[in-house]
Amino acid sequence: MHSRDKMTPLQRLTAYGRGQSIDRLPCVPIVGNTAARLIGAKVSAFRGDGKAIAEAQIAAYERFGYDVIRVFTDLYTQAEAMGAKVHYPENETAYLEAPAIEAIEQIGLLKPADPWKDGNLPQHLDAMKRVVSALGKEVAVTGALTGPFTTASFLIGTETLVRLSLKKPEAVHQLCEVAYQTSLAYAKAILEVGCVPSLTDAMSSSTVISPRQFREFSLPYLKRLVDFIHRNGRAVTLHICGKTHPIWTAMVETGADTLSLDNAASLQDAKRAVGHEVRLMGNVPPSEVMLEGTPASVRHEVRKCVRQAFDNPKGYVVASGCSLPVETPFANIDAMMDAVREIGWPVNPSDLEAA
Amino acid sequence: MPETLDTLAQSLSDAVVNMDEERTRELAIAVVDLGLNPLAAIERGLVDGMNRAGKLFETEEYFIPELLLCSDAMYAGLEVLRPHLPNASEVKKHKIVIGVVEGDTHDIGKNLVKILLDAAGYEVVDLGRDIEPKRFVETAIREGARVIALSTLMTTTMDAMADVVRLLAEGNLRDRFKVIVGGGPISQAFADRIGADGYAASAPAAVKLVQRLITEPA
Numbered sequence: 001m002h003s004r005d006k007m008t009p010l011q012r013l014t015a016y017g018r019g020q021s022i023d024r025l026p027c028v029p030i031v032g033n034t035a036a037r038l039i040g041a042k043v044s045a046f047r048g049d050g051k052a053i054a055e056a057q058i059a060a061y062e063r064f065g066y067d068v069i070r071v072f073t074d075l076y077t078q079a080e081a082m083g084a085k086v087h088y089p090e091n092e093t094a095y096l097e098a099p100a101i102e103a104i105e106q107i108g109l110l111k112p113a114d115p116w117k118d119g120n121l122p123q124h125l126d127a128m129k130r131v132v133s134a135l136g137k138e139v140a141v142t143g144a145l146t147g148p149f150t151t152a153s154f155l156i157g158t159e160t161l162v163r164l165s166l167k168k169p170e171a172v173h174q175l176c177e178v179a180y181q182t183s184l185a186y187a188k189a190i191l192e193v194g195c196v197p198s199l200t201d202a203m204s205s206s207t208v209i210s211p212r213q214f215r216e217f218s219l220p221y222l223k224r225l226v227d228f229i230h231r232n233g234r235a236v237t238l239h240i241c242g243k244t245h246p247i248w249t250a251m252v253e254t255g256a257d258t259l260s261l262d263n264a265a266s267l268q269d270a271k272r273a274v275g276h277e278v279r280l281m282g283n284v285p286p287s288e289v290m291l292e293g294t295p296a297s298v299r300h301e302v303r304k305c306v307r308q309a310f311d312n313p314k315g316y317v318v319a320s321g322c323s324l325p326v327e328t329p330f331a332n333i334d335a336m337m338d339a340v341r342e343i344g345w346p347v348n349p350s351d352l353e354a355a
Numbered sequence: 356m357p358e359t360l361d362t363l364a365q366s367l368s369d370a371v372v373n374m375d376e377e378r379t380r381e382l383a384i385a386v387v388d389l390g391l392n393p394l395a396a397i398e399r400g401l402v403d404g405m406n407r408a409g410k411l412f413e414t415e416e417y418f419i420p421e422l423l424l425c426s427d428a429m430y431a432g433l434e435v436l437r438p439h440l441p442n443a444s445e446v447k448k449h450k451i452v453i454g455v456v457e458g459d460t461h462d463i464g465k466n467l468v469k470i471l472l473d474a475a476g477y478e479v480v481d482l483g484r485d486i487e488p489k490r491f492v493e494t495a496i497r498e499g500a501r502v503i504a505l506s507t508l509m510t511t512t513m514d515a516m517a518d519v520v521r522l523l524a525e526g527n528l529r530d531r532f533k534v535i536v537g538g539g540p541i542s543q544a545f546a547d548r549i550g551a552d553g554y555a556a557s558a559p560a561a562v563k564l565v566q567r568l569i570t571e572p573a
Contacts, residue, residue, distance in 0.1 A: 159466070166374065285542075325510035
């Protein structure tokens with residue numbers, strides 16, 4: 001637990017959920033590959049090494065003291081375990097080199113992944129297990145679970161997938177179903193190692209597909225995953241990047257307990273639209289502010305976010321709008337945490353107006 | 356009713372907006388068979404349809420899947436009509452070199468910008484994705500381009516955009532080209548910081564930006 005905090009993250013989140021008094025708002029700068037720098041490693045060291053991922057995530061938590069640890073390196077782990085080719089640059093986040101298949105005739109060749117055997121999933125599970133064993137008593141540990149529609153886009157290629165969504169919807173459903181089977185198996189495994197799956201579904205964004213397509217191709221599969229996690233007694237966060245205002249209601253219909261929103265969305269509008277149904281999380285700009293800003297501009301943005309959402313009926317978690325860029329200055333992450341500590345609890349909106 | 360250029364152009368435009376690739380191709384063939392003006396059919400039909408699709412995209416009635424299928428229809432029509440353009444009607448177009456910078460393979464955003472620039476009448480040299488900075492510069496020189504358009508979705512590759520601007524400055528070429536940047540993590544502040552000429556937040560905005568930069572005195 002961080003020396004400047006009075007509660008552990010678990011105590012804080014539990015008390016906050018019960019409407020009891022807390023020391024400050026929960027805060028999550030979403031640290032993914034940035035964690036490598038905490039242990040002096042390159043991002044590529046995470047490939048196939050659960051121990052390195054765990055050590056870095058533990059070191060990052062201990063340095064910054066944020067409220068949720070999320071074991072995450074990139075969005076491709078499930079697709080990779082199903083045959084997609086991923087490129088791992090030395091010190092940058094991995095990216096898709098080639099999808100698993102090239103044509104719809106090959107969809108039948110795809111098999112759901114075995115999270116204990118395929119790709120880098122076993123190493124990610126190993127990392128989660130290590131982090132839970134080290135810190136599970138004081139902080140929530142989640143494992144990133146990529147949404148079926150997003151994984152489907154990596155299986156056949158995004159442009160192909162979105163064209164098919166209008167021309168051959170049944171093929172898209174086949175792809176989403178096999179991606180869902182992988183997600184479900186991985187979600188089970190994540191729960192087994194004592195972690196909570198945290199859903200992330202970049203391609204379901206309204207920056208890419210229409211709200212109607214979200215309802216057809218994303219919502220049903222996300223809902224099945226959320227239902228499964230709920231049956232296991234855990235709450236779920238759903239993160240979707242980019243524009244999401246046209247799908248907030250549909251995102252709530254997935255059953256997710258918290259919506260994590262990108263800075264392309266307005267927290268204030270989200271609060272008015274769905275704040276009585278879900279907790280909100282977001283949305284300090286990861287690139288423009290966290291990467292390129294200064295501690296002063298980070299503080300300013302945090303206060304702006306808090307002003308918009310601290311009174312969200314179902315609660316609010318200060319967070320970055322998306323995973324932080326690898327090179328985000330540590331001083332800016334410290335500044336984000338410190339800004340939330342400075343605001344304290346209960347939040348006094350008139351304090352936020354000044355400075 | 357006999358098909359006239361006006362009715363065919365309107366039908367072509369509608370077919371593009373309706374994402375109907377087959378119908379667009381058939382109508383384009385009809386233009387050729389009837390000996391009608393192919394350039395007018397492109398401009399008042401295909402391009403008009405793509406512009407309407409771009410507006411529907413801006414107003415969030417169309418999304419990326421719809422825009423891609425509209426462009427498939429537009430390109431199918433262009434494939435039929437282009438060989439019939441008389442050489443004299445080839446007006447000299449401004450060239451734009453576009454690509455996703457090195458370290459990134461997300462190219463849908465870049466592709467949308469390319470499609471809308473094509474429709475707006477520019478000649479687009481598409482380098483593809485994961486392109487090293489010096490290839491942008493070399494290609495822009497070789498092609499005599501006016502604009503270099505750089506795209507990325509990954510923050511880790513943003514420095515490569517700055518490298519393009521730096522390479523131009525080092526070669527005393529900075530004034531010859533307008534450099535524009537775009538993509539998820541990019542902002543106007545970033546564009547200003549690296550010395551780019553402009554930033555656009557969406558594909559339609561990128562076209563407006565290019566139009567403004569090209570008409571602006573150098």
